Amino acid sequence: MxxxxxxxxxxxxxxxxxxxxxxxxxxxxxxxxxxxxxxxxxxxxxxxxxxxxxxxxxxxxxxxxxxxxxxxxxxxxxxxxxxxxxxxxxxxxxxxxxxxxxxxxxxxxxxxxxxxxxxxxxxxxxxxxxxxxxxxxxxxxxxxxxxxxxxxxWQVSIPEEAPLHLISDTSFQDLPQFEQSLQELEIISQKMGYQGLQTRFQGGAALNACWVLEQAPACYFKYAKKELGGGSLWDYAASACIYQEAGAWVSDMHGNPLDLNRPDSTYLNHRGILYATSEKLAREIIALGERMCQENGDQ
The missing domain is CATH 3.30.540.10 (Fructose-1,6-Bisphosphatase, subunit A, domain 1)
Structure with missing residues (x-):
């Protein structure tokens, strides 16, 4: 059907x-x-x-x-x-x-x-x-x-002379690479002509994704990890559809479509997630994730 x-x-x-x-x-x-x-x-x-x-x-x-x-x-x-x-x-x-x-x-x-x-x-x-x-x-x-x-x-719109926003849940602040991530995002913001970096660590996955669209230029991402956790299918299914229809970017941290019917688990920790208000910003964050993996010795 x-x-x-x-x-x-x-x-x-x-x-x-x-x-x-x-x-x-x-x-x-x-x-x-x-x-x-x-x-x-x-x-x-x-x-x-x-x-x-x-x-x-x-x-x-x-x-x-x-x-x-x-x-x-x-x-x-x-x-x-x-x-x-x-x-x-x-x-x-x-x-x-x-x-x-x-x-x-x-x-x-x-x-x-x-x-x-x-x-x-x-x-x-x-x-x-x-x-x-x-x-x-x-x-x-x-x-x-x-x-x-x-x-x-609703279509994503990126204003001029705005800061880059990082929006995520509070657990992002507990990451060992938290400070380095902020430093890298500051560099990305400058490279893309944005006005610094602002952060918001507050909501669940669904509203975080919506807030990204409301506060463009913005991103919400979770690094891939081996441990179970980091969000499940139900955390991202609805927002993934909204992003596709709003002209924004949604993928895993490798740039591939989200695995929204993962056969072996409901968790998406294996590939991470990435929401961004433009493909150009998404590509910068994908590169950031690759650098983090190399430095941490992850596959």
Missing amino acids: KLNQQDLQILSKAAIHAAQQAGQLISSYSQQKMAVKNKGVGDSLASQVVTEVDLMAQEMILNSLAAVTKQYDLGTLGEESPDNHERFEKDYFWCIDPMDGTLAFIKQRHGYAVSIGLVSQAGEPVIGVIYDPLTQTLYKAAKGQGAYRNGQK
């Missing part, structure tokens, strides 16, 4: 409705103290924490999408449930993060969002919906239909 443009419109509307419903649920708990559990996976605190709100939001999303999921014979992959391997059996599967940025939610900081993507069995993102409950901002895209921010057509 291949989805046509009308199918994508129907499924996009369903994903938007589900994301906004879940966002309202999350907002209703945003000022309450939550019981926090540890999932015991990944190598960072952000990948390990989960609250009852994450679980309730995922159940709400799955229930909201149930009718179209059955109608179109779609698979599902959600962060808060075991991988059922439907993504290898169905032509398309929902890739759901009911609350990306749980750590920001726990700390009552801006940076959490609902993220719903639709991905083909080949790993191509065809729908992306991200909803920010705090600001009620809706980011959406469907293959061949453009990207939109709060209903307005």
Whole structure:
């Protein structure tokens, strides 16, 4: 089965409705103290924490999408449930993060969002919906239909005489190559004619990607690493579609398409991730990643 443009419109509307419903649920708990559990996976605190709100939001999303999921014979992959391997059996599967940025939610900081993507069995993102409950901002895209921010057509635009922005989660600051990375990005900024470097370490993967588009010229990346962690399929599926439709750059740290249906794991640590507001900037960061690998002796 291949989805046509009308199918994508129907499924996009369903994903938007589900994301906004879940966002309202999350907002209703945003000022309450939550019981926090540890999932015991990944190598960072952000990948390990989960609250009852994450679980309730995922159940709400799955229930909201149930009718179209059955109608179109779609698979599902959600962060808060075991991988059922439907993504290898169905032509398309929902890739759901009911609350990306749980750590920001726990700390009552801006940076959490609902993220719903639709991905083909080949790993191509065809729908992306991200909803920010705090600001009620809706980011959406469907293959061949453009990207939109709060209903307005959205294309990346790079202003003149602006600084280069590095946007990432707080774990980036814990990297052994953190200081060197900042120094290298300062050099890249100067080389490309930007006005210095500004950093923001705050949100989860979904909003970090959206903030990059809002603060061009900007980038968000994670170096490839051998340890499990560094983000999963559901962290990037929706934003990858939005970037493709917004005319921005998304890839792994080698410049290849994201492996959004990785067969042996849901993690993308093996190749890293790279979001950038232009191909030229992306190429500079890919070269930076290669230098870091050589200096650290990684393959």
